[in-house]
Amino acid sequence: MKFSTYLQNRQPILWRTFSNALAMDKINHAYLLSGESGVPLKETALFLAKSILCANPNPLADEECRFCRRIEHGTYSDFFMLDGSNESIKKDDVQEVVAGFSKTPLEEKGILIYVIHLVENMTVESINSLLKFLEEPGKNTYAILTTQNEARILPTIISRCETIRMTLAPRSTVLDEAAMLNVPKEDAELLAYFVNSGELILEQVESDEYQNAKESFKIALESLNETSSYALYAFEKDIISKVSKKSEAKYFLDMLALAFKDIVAYKENQIVKLGEYSTLIKPLSSKLNHIEESLIEIMKVRSQLDLNISPALALEHVANYITKGR
Secondary structure (H helix, E strand, O other): OOHHHHHHHHOHHHHHHHHHHHHOOOOOOEEEEEOOOOOOHHHHHHHHHHHHHOOOOOOOOOOOOHHHHHHHHOOOOOEEEEEOOOOOEOHHHHHHHHHHHOOOOOOOOOOEEEEEEOHHHEOHHHHHHHHHHHHOOOOOEEEEEEEOOHHHOOHHHHOOOEEEEOOOOOHHHHHHHHHHOOOOHHHHHHHOOOOOOHHHHHHHOOOHHHHHHHHHHHHHHHHHOOOHHHHHHHHHHHHOOOOOOHHHHHHHHHHHHHHHHHHHHHHOOOOOOOHHHHHHHOOHHHHOOOHHHHHHHHHHHHHHHHHOOOHHHHHHHHHHHHHOOO
16 A cells, blocks of 8 residues: 555545645645554654655655655665654754754755654753754754654644644544455454554564564463463563564553453453453453553553663563562
8 A cells, every 4th residue: 555545545634734735835844743653653754754855746755756765765865764662862863963954965855854753752852952953944954753642742842843633543444444455353453553554454464573572462361361470481481582672562562551451341341352362361350460550550661661671671570560469
């Protein structure tokens, strides 16, 4: 699926806003893309960067010209990307971008673009550096920022950007789309919380990152149905080593949080959303203690992964917390 098709169908406001800006040559110097988890913020930011540079926009990036391909492959010299999804963005990171943009553009377009994904994960020092940069944008310099939590963004940053809010499609719609594409139901149920399109689910389902996290998620549920000592052993032997990358650990903890939400739902006689995992999830309602507290702790540790805590320590802490007192 071309990403442009997703935006045109699912994010028409963004599509019209940016198409009109390009057509009228009135691109804002800074945009803030805001959306919940599941909205493809990073992918959208990259697509908009491609659209600014594209040789054959129709009306946005064709994703085929040499400029689009170079953005995709990270070889365009006048494009910078800071990604806050794996670790916090520091002052030195921003200053590196500022230093790069203080020089004459290297590419023939003469356009400088930077993307900061999940700007809420910037340190205080890096935010101060960014503010000055946003206040005094250079000629033909464009910023595209993203956030999953607009409430955590300083008003001074928001005021310097044109904010575009992206919306989630209903989960039932995404599941129906995935079913039409023959995505296994267990994968669709999990991935519908992370990506907001059946076709995007199909693209993600074969990734090593997802598969490692899913396999570890199953091991976690199976081991938690056994004794606490067995669960701790399984985490140490089969899980912590498998999800050693921070991105995989985030995926795993997100899945575990979904399972614990379902345990809470089952205890309250509500519908379990991960139906394909119900035989593993439902028994845990009587086998685990302090389930609600464990859910809060899982989500807390998940957020701490953005603050450079090691995945191994994070998973070890979660394992000890959810098995205590059994």
